[in-house]
Amino acid sequence: MVQEASKSNLRLFNRDRFPLVSFFVFFILCSILMGADSRYQISQKIKARIPIISSPINNLINLPAGLFLELKNNFINKKLLIERINNLETINYNLSIQVQENQLLNSENNILRKTLKMRKNFQIRGEIAEIVLPEVKNGYLIITINKGFKHNIKNGSAVINNAGLVGQIINTSESYSEIRPITSEAYAVPAIIDNGKENVILYGNGNGELEIPLFPAGSPIKINDTFITSGVDDLYPKGIRVGIVSEIKPTKSPKFNYILVEPFSQPTSFSNITVLKIKE
């Protein structure tokens, strides 16, 4: 007599036990972990407290570039060094003249501000750091700098370079920090046109540019207008250059235009940046 096979014991081509319950438990566990991490920044805290997680990898990746620079420096001849010193002396002389002029302007500005009872909010004080490798982490673009919380770098600090605004510190470890560039999708910065008329918020579009999705069509703006930080958020000092208007397009609504802004700063590896101090 033929016995009917029990459906619960039916196993098709693979005879392994199907761990459905474990899968659901782990699925829920991972979802909870992701939610908790997103809310309480657990992974950032772990990485910051345990430098062995990220520091050895960063050191290893920067090792070839460091060795190359060291080797290159060893082969610099006397003639080249003298030429470089002469150039630096000329630059130093020109800068010292400029400093005198700036001191004069600064004192004049202080007198005017005092007379007009204006609050002074343009102060650039911070830590100079160098952009190092890696510039990518598992498929995500990042900017890494060679200073961390042991150099008083704090999460949320604004980062600038000689061309303009670079971004904001989002992750710090003992000796390294990560910057979110102004052009990344999650970025917004309050800005003003340099004629001081239009206060706007610029958003990163993720493609190396900034944008204003809805700009009032009646407001005056033209190609090559410059945007600077407005300083209303107390995070970025007023007056740091952000970008230049590169495109003005009409939107579906006749009341608004779409504005595309090309950023001034294009930070590259091994260039210098300044991490601004957060106001207490």
Place this chain on the structure above:
Amino acid sequence: MNALTQLQKNKEEKLFFLLFIISIPLSHVGIIGIENPAIMPNYFIALIVSFILTKKAALSLNKVLFIGLVVDILIGKLIGQYGLIFIIIYILDLLINKVIFIKYEKQIESLSLFLIFSSFIVLWVTSQNFNIFIPLKVLILQAILTFIAYLFFKVAITKYISK
């Protein structure tokens, strides 16, 4: 016989550990000649898919979850994201093997493509949910490169294990 199996298992586990260690620095370096460094393979997805499909290193659901959590802490953006991706890869492979008799090489390659693209869909959905932005075009290119990395890992596994 048992000692031989244990020896083989140890060999597979050693290879997995070695490839895992190599994948860490590789994940921090873009591909030479490609301007956008974000266009790179996801080495960890390629590694897990290759070991699951070749049935090496005795990977179980618990193990892949643990490996995923380690990846999250080392290079991930969110704790639990790679854990979730890896358990989904594992369960999808198990499910497909239950309903389809996977025998031929072409079937295995098709399955690997399916698993890689599924894992990237999970990666994209979870990233979007938690405001981690990555352009879709870049993600598709990453998935294609991950398949190529998977083929490299598979060759490495076959060569090393058959030694």
